[in-house]
Amino acid sequence: MSASDVNMESISTSSIGSLNKDKVAPLSITLLAKWGKEKIIIANLAPDTVIAQVKDILSAKTNILPKRQKLVGLTTRTKQKVTDDCFLSDLKPKSNATTITNGKLEVKHSFILMGTPEENIFVDPSDHDNLPDVVDDFELEFNAGSLEWIEHVSKGENLKKFTESTIIHVMNEPRPGKPLMVLDLDHTLLDFSRKSIEDASNAERAASVDNGMNGASATSSAPIRTTQETIDRMKRPYMDNFLAKAYESYDLVVWSQTSWRWLETKLIELGMLTSNKYKFCFVLDKTSMFTVTSALKTGQMRKHYVKPLQIIWNKFPHWSSKNTVHLDDLSRNFALNPHNGLKVTAFYRKKKSGKRDVELLGLATYLEKLAAEVDDFTKVRFKYWTDVMAGKKNLQDRNSSSGTK
Numbered sequence: 001m002s003a004s005d006v007n008m009e010s011i012s013t014s015s016i017g018s019l020n021k022d023k024v025a026p027l028s029i030t031l032l033a034k035w036g037k038e039k040i041i042i043a044n045l046a047p048d049t050v051i052a053q054v055k056d057i058l059s060a061k062t063n064i065l066p067k068r069q070k071l072v073g074l075t076t077r078t079k080q081k082v083t084d085d086c087f088l089s090d091l092k093p094k095s096n097a098t099t100i101t102n103g104k105l106e107v108k109h110s111f112i113l114m115g116t117p118e119e120n121i122f123v124d125p126s127d128h129d130n131l132p133d134v135v136d137d138f139e140l141e142f143n144a145g146s147l148e149w150i151e152h153v154s155k156g157e158n159l160k161k162f163t164e165s166t167i168i169h170v171m172n173e174p175r176p177g178k179p180l181m182v183l184d185l186d187h188t189l190l191d192f193s194r195k196s197i198e199d200a201s202n203a204e205r206a207a208s209v210d211n212g213m214n215g216a217s218a219t220s221s222a223p224i225r226t227t228q229e230t231i232d233r234m235k236r237p238y239m240d241n242f243l244a245k246a247y248e249s250y251d252l253v254v255w256s257q258t259s260w261r262w263l264e265t266k267l268i269e270l271g272m273l274t275s276n277k278y279k280f281c282f283v284l285d286k287t288s289m290f291t292v293t294s295a296l297k298t299g300q301m302r303k304h305y306v307k308p309l310q311i312i313w314n315k316f317p318h319w320s321s322k323n324t325v326h327l328d329d330l331s332r333n334f335a336l337n338p339h340n341g342l343k344v345t346a347f348y349r350k351k352k353s354g355k356r357d358v359e360l361l362g363l364a365t366y367l368e369k370l371a372a373e374v375d376d377f378t379k380v381r382f383k384y385w386t387d388v389m390a391g392k393k394n395l396q397d398r399n400s401s402s403g404t405k
Contacts, residue, residue, distance in 0.1 A: 027105045029088045033071075035062060035113040047089035051082060064115035070202050073111035114202050158290045163314045166288045172279040174251045174316060179323035179371055181250035182309065185266065186257065187329045187346040189243075190234050192266055231269055236347045240277065242360035247278035249371035250325075255307050257333075260285040284312075294335060309337045322376045325367065342382035362389050369395060 027047050031054060033040040042057055055066035066084075074082045077092045088109070097108045186192060236242075246252060256263045263285050267273045273280070289305045296302055307328070313320050326334045326341045334341030345359055366385045374380055379396050387393040 052084035070114040184328040244277035
């Protein structure tokens with residue numbers, strides 16, 4: 001029997017009516033998809049339509065890519081897993097799902113569609129070529145006084161242009177007398193993964209649907225990590241405590257290399273905009289970054305993005321190089337303000353070191369000491385912060401050798 005034929009024995013007897021069971025009737029299949037509050041009807045499908053074709057139709061209606069779609073509630077007659085190459089005629093109708101109109105059979109299949117449209121998907125910097133790289137921190141020789149530094153700072157063309165084009169939306173007013181801490185997000189404070197959140201969300205909803213279908217007593221064979229648990233694991237250990245401690249001494253600003261749309265989503269998902277222990281003055285995204293050309297240690301020239309702090313200082317004159325510290329896992333991001341950059345070890349939650357990472361604990365103490373004891377941050381070599389915490393150096397010791405003055 002072909003996929004376009006349906007044996008009457010497979011149809012509910014209550015739906016057959018007066019039709020002869022020995023005959024095969026023309027068949028039309030209708031799919032009813034529930035997607036959030038929306039209902040999607042796909043009618044007049046042939047029995048030999050495969051699930052992959054259904055996903056293509058759904059993709060055109062919802063902008064959810066087929067690979068991101070999960071169809072919950074469909075089963076086959078043989079209890080095999082529903083795959084993309086399954087025919088619709090292989091699906092098992094639910095009771096009373098078959099009707100007969102003018103001698104033609106119509107089978108309806110209802111299911112829940114899970115998936116996120118592309119425009120709502122979290123964007124990792126590695127997903128787009130036009131976003132700054134957040135992994136490779138080239139071996140750059142870009143120092144104050146170098147030709148590149150003099151060229152970009154003295155001309156100031158990009159600084160002027162980007163200062164004018166940067167519109168800052170202040171969420172919390174700066175507090176009088178507080179120095180500024182500029183914070184990177186990805187691999188400095190967190191290791192974000194849109195796919196992990198999406199997978200956890202889909203698994204959580206699927207489990208909820210399964211429990212609803214099988215009864216409240218149904219239990220999963222394996223524990224499912226909730227979406228919130230998945231999100232919490234993306235934070236660097238002690239992140240919230242670090243930010244709370246830093247907020248006592250500094251006004252906080254986030255400057256990330258992703259677009260504002262996804263940056264806002266990250267901050268909301270991680271609960272960083274609603275904390276009652278710390279607040280951010282404002283947030284900057286990649287649109288306030290521009291490229292410069294720096295020299296590698298090999299002598300080669302390389303273009304890369306930077307986060308020019310002068311844009312902030314131009315708009316908030318009470319902040320300057322003397323009272324600003326910039327935390328980032330990529331030193332090239334503070335290439336135009338090398339005296340204000342404190343490079344943080346990149347955090348990757350999947351690495352073994354990620355689980356026992358305690359860097360933020362030490363940084364919290366160091367930065368508290370910095371705010372309390374130093375009036376001019378340019379007099380401090382931030383690269384020696386671990387030596388200061390180990391008692392090998394004084395806070396304002398700029399000597400490269402070990403030992404205190």
